Amino acid sequence: MGRRNDHTREEIREAAIQAAQLCIQQDGIQGINARHIAQDIGYAVGTLYQLFKNMDLLILAVNLRTLKALEQHVLAACNSTLSAQENMQQMALAYVDFALHNTPSWQAVFAHQLKDEQDMPQAYQEQRLRLFTLVEQQFKAAFPDMDAQQVSLETRALWAGIHGICSLTLSHKLHDNEMTLNDIAHTLIAHFLQPESNQQGEKS
Amino acid sequence: MGRRNDHTREEIREAAIQAAQLCIQQDGIQGINARHIAQDIGYAVGTLYQLFKNMDLLILAVNLRTLKALEQHVLAACNSTLSAQENMQQMALAYVDFALHNTPSWQAVFAHQLKDEQDMPQAYQEQRLRLFTLVEQQFKAAFPDMDAQQVSLETRALWAGIHGICSLTLSHKLHDNEMTLNDIAHTLIAHFLQPESNQQGEKS
DNA sequence: AATAAAACAGAACATCGTTCATAAAGTCAA
DNA sequence: TTGACTTTATGAACGATGTTCTGTTTTATT
Structure with missing residues (x-):
């Protein structure tokens, strides 16, 4: 699939942060995982990496x-x-x-x-x-x-x-x-x- | 290679702990890695797992x-x-x-x-x-x-x-x-x- | 309409912990 | 010594992970 544009860049970023936040609250920092979060927000892993240089920076955002x-x-x-x-x-x-x-x-x-x-x-x-x-x-x-x-x-x-x-x-x-x-x-x-x-x- | 017996069970275990200790001192706890330690002590990865149930327990030993x-x-x-x-x-x-x-x-x-x-x-x-x-x-x-x-x-x-x-x-x-x-x-x-x-x- | 740019997917790669079938070496009784 | 059995060691293989990359689709621009 290509460009969808049903969400703003900022909206996806926000969703990712919230999903990660939930992960941490439930399973601690070890519970965070790129594929899992990507699936949670309904986007592919690659998309996640266009919003955060790496997982560390996502965690830092949380x-x-x-x-x-x-x-x-x-x-x-x-x-x-x-x-x-x-x-x-x-x-x-x-x-x-x-x-x-x-x-x-x-x-x-x-x-x-x-x-x-x-x-x-x-x-x-x-x-x-x-x-x-x-x-x-x-x-x-x-x-x-x-x-x-x-x-x-x-x-x-x-x-x-x-x-x-x-x-x-x-x-x-x-x-x-x-x-x-x-x-x-x-x-x-x-x-x-x-x-x-x-x-x-x-x-x- | 099969059985070598050039070291006691306890000697290998000791060597592994010391290698892990060195890893931690140099690169912190993230520096520990099964393959690296196995190579350091001159044994295969599988051998390590006969001495420690998992890496966590090796770290715990250190x-x-x-x-x-x-x-x-x-x-x-x-x-x-x-x-x-x-x-x-x-x-x-x-x-x-x-x-x-x-x-x-x-x-x-x-x-x-x-x-x-x-x-x-x-x-x-x-x-x-x-x-x-x-x-x-x-x-x-x-x-x-x-x-x-x-x-x-x-x-x-x-x-x-x-x-x-x-x-x-x-x-x-x-x-x-x-x-x-x-x-x-x-x-x-x-x-x-x-x-x-x-x-x-x-x-x- | 043609071209460029941006957004997105997911296969692919590297690295890790861990397991497992197998081979080699030792042990020991006959 | 031989043969059966046990112990020790291997490294390929599996699954999970972070990360990259190429290609495709959509949007913007002219």
Whole structure:
């Protein structure tokens, strides 16, 4: 068959991304497969490769959406009536909540690694940075007296810490059932955010 | 060719594991490939499959060694002349050091996930538990007054946190160069181990 | 209508994990 | 030593996968 034109280029691309998204949600990142997705959207494999240079970039497109959804989820946890510290805590817990309720998609974001590091889309890098900056700014607001370098370190330690807890818990590597994910996260957060003693970090 | 018998079953198995280990160290977990390893050890592909049910189990054998090496590295950081808190800190830093200097092997341990979760070798589970228990006991020694449940939470939060910092930093997802991995880890540790104020964790 | 360009299909190729029938070499009793 | 049996090793072959490529059909252009 030749040219059909019953769908826009953009429509097919959209359908492919959604099909891939569904695959990941159901069977994880391993469930994605060019032929399967092509069949799902009613087009041939070759057509898929005119929309995405390779499967990695399709996965990346899905992951970009996951990152955006994650950002929305974290943003929604913020509330201007709360203190910066409380907001910070809510954001961290929102991250945990997202990972817990969108596990395969969330895992895909971090499990997937490109063969060629160079063709990582700009938009993807930016999206990750945007989410992180959001957190960093909230942290800065929570500790206005802390110098920038220290804020940078604290934010990374806390955020990566939360990430690690989700990562190990959800892949069953912390010798624990998933019920305690929240408890562990609370434990970590408590060390960083203490409403009373706003300890200023002195570098060693 | 038929039976050769110039190597023991165990010798070939050993050679395969070492070849796979080298592959991972050089090209990461994606570099492993049945034909390549078979050629490396001078045997055919079929022979490999008489020693390992599948490639996953070969990778697992390599990862088991990595876990053992990691345990040794963490153990070596302990020193009976130091306080439990100092030992705890040294162990965490040893983990970071190991991840930093054995990045591909370390990443392989956590990136790899079995298709069939059921055939995870007992020894592998036990090795992971052994390492974690080591940390937990040291933590308990550092905070003798803390109740068991709290120790459990604190240890998991700290250890998973350290893991997350390594994971994100080494996969370049923290918007930072690797130089600051240690600084970030120190920041996290400082929140858990404060020689002065041994804050007792009250559950909320 | 003729030509060019774009869209699409699906066969084809390379690479991978895995299986399998077969051959060679060893073992051991008669 | 011979012959039957077992063990070990092979590599061709199968199926699944990512990716490429050629050809065909449709649309756009002149």
